[in-house]
Amino acid sequence: MFFYVSFLRPPPTRAPLSSPVLITPQISNDLRTEPCESDQDVFYDWVFVDHGTNNGPRSAIAARAGPPRGTPGKQLGMKKLMTWRNANAYREIPVPVPQGVREGQQWRLVLAAVPVGGNAGTAGPATGAPGGSLIPSNARIHLDEEKIGRWLPFGVSSMPVTFTYASKGAPKQEEIERTYEFKTAGASEADIRPVATNASQGVNLQDISNRLKGLQIEDAECPQGKSKAVRLFIREQTSFDLDKKIWDSGIGLSAWLVQWLNKPAEPRSPQVADGVGKTLRDLKSIFKSTGNLNILELGSGTGILALTVAALRSRISDAEDRILATDLESAIPLMKHNIDSNKSTFSERITVKPGVLDWDQSLADQLPDGTGFDLVVMADVTYNTDSFPALIQTLAGVRNLNPDKEPLLLLGYKERHDEERALWDLVKTIGMDIQQVGVIPGHASGGAPIEIWVG
Numbered sequence: 001m002f003f004y005v006s007f008l009r010p011p012p013t014r015a016p017l018s019s020p021v022l023i024t025p026q027i028s029n030d031l032r033t034e035p036c037e038s039d040q041d042v043f044y045d046w047v048f049v050d051h052g053t054n055n056g057p058r059s060a061i062a063a064r065a066g067p068p069r070g071t072p073g074k075q076l077g078m079k080k081l082m083t084w085r086n087a088n089a090y091r092e093i094p095v096p097v098p099q100g101v102r103e104g105q106q107w108r109l110v111l112a113a114v115p116v117g118g119n120a121g122t123a124g125p126a127t128g129a130p131g132g133s134l135i136p137s138n139a140r141i142h143l144d145e146e147k148i149g150r151w152l153p154f155g156v157s158s159m160p161v162t163f164t165y166a167s168k169g170a171p172k173q174e175e176i177e178r179t180y181e182f183k184t185a186g187a188s189e190a191d192i193r194p195v196a197t198n199a200s201q202g203v204n205l206q207d208i209s210n211r212l213k214g215l216q217i218e219d220a221e222c223p224q225g226k227s228k229a230v231r232l233f234i235r236e237q238t239s240f241d242l243d244k245k246i247w248d249s250g251i252g253l254s255a256w257l258v259q260w261l262n263k264p265a266e267p268r269s270p271q272v273a274d275g276v277g278k279t280l281r282d283l284k285s286i287f288k289s290t291g292n293l294n295i296l297e298l299g300s301g302t303g304i305l306a307l308t309v310a311a312l313r314s315r316i317s318d319a320e321d322r323i324l325a326t327d328l329e330s331a332i333p334l335m336k337h338n339i340d341s342n343k344s345t346f347s348e349r350i351t352v353k354p355g356v357l358d359w360d361q362s363l364a365d366q367l368p369d370g371t372g373f374d375l376v377v378m379a380d381v382t383y384n385t386d387s388f389p390a391l392i393q394t395l396a397g398v399r400n401l402n403p404d405k406e407p408l409l410l411l412g413y414k415e416r417h418d419e420e421r422a423l424w425d426l427v428k429t430i431g432m433d434i435q436q437v438g439v440i441p442g443h444a445s446g447g448a449p450i451e452i453w454v455g
Contacts, residue, residue: 002030002248004153005112005153007024008026010176012170014163022092022093038116040115043111078110103165110138111139142182159173159177176236179232179233246301247414248380250380255440295322296324296398297326300331303325372398375410383416392426392429411454415451427455
């Protein structure tokens, strides 16, 4: 289980220039049903939205970068806002407006949190977090960190707030954004580097500033989707619609894939069961393939898993992969936005397409080309056991699309109810046998981990 910083009361779409912006922060699990029990210091920063920067959707940024990860030191930009406690979870908090804000400017409010005491050189009392290293210099979520979400709740950014004298009656925001970052094997902090404009000018200071603020700027000398540092900007809705928010297993499976593919090849270990070892080798052969892949995601939601897969494959192969990210029709507009706004993170050769796939309807009518898939990925699709017959029917149909191409199944799973484990027996009825190959533990305070299953 992970914890997330969010807004119980989000900022308004418009705010006055001279009065604090009122919000109610929230720190809870992915579905906002379990509040964080440990006290957390919440930090904030305002990030200016520069519409004049030639970065397309990247100009509206969700995070400010800080010192290299793991480097204790003075925080950059972020200031303490409050100490969040479950007992005062509904308290309204005033946030000072950005310094020097002017009429018509737009700014994003970024929140990050650390366990109380964790940023002062002592252990977080409720988590055992290592002291001194928890510096809230940014709100980015690092998928390549082995202890992802172990101590820190995931940070958040608001959508742009327009500061204006005509702010009366402004509605509250209905969306948030989170920034996910990872580096592929061989990457270093220098992979996002300043670009020299010419010999006389030297380094472009504006470019340095943009990079430190976390803007997705591809190196002009690096083909699209080939830079070793990746940032994904994933938008969610603040409503309780389940298909419009990030779930734990989407992050957990994405993180496991990044970390697993970044590891150097290891010799066979006698401690790894033969079946598991073969399953992992089969999975790696798919991801390392130089051929064109057809990949299907079931229950894509915001699209984070499909985008992570696309970014990884872009850095492994020059193949022309097709990734079909599917969900119910209600999820498609938000998913499409996330895919469109992250196209610079994967190769132009790779197609990531959102599509409606209703498990209760005929598969042949929804996947008409019948070419089959090499890989089926899904995360957090087991929470509704009533949907299991339809899910099994869909998996069976996908397996039968092409008799010569039996897809491998990759599942990210977090147990929410004991009854969900029935799925493991049900997949055997269609000839599938899935095995656990990994785990992402989640937050140190407890809760179910994210299990990785392949078959």
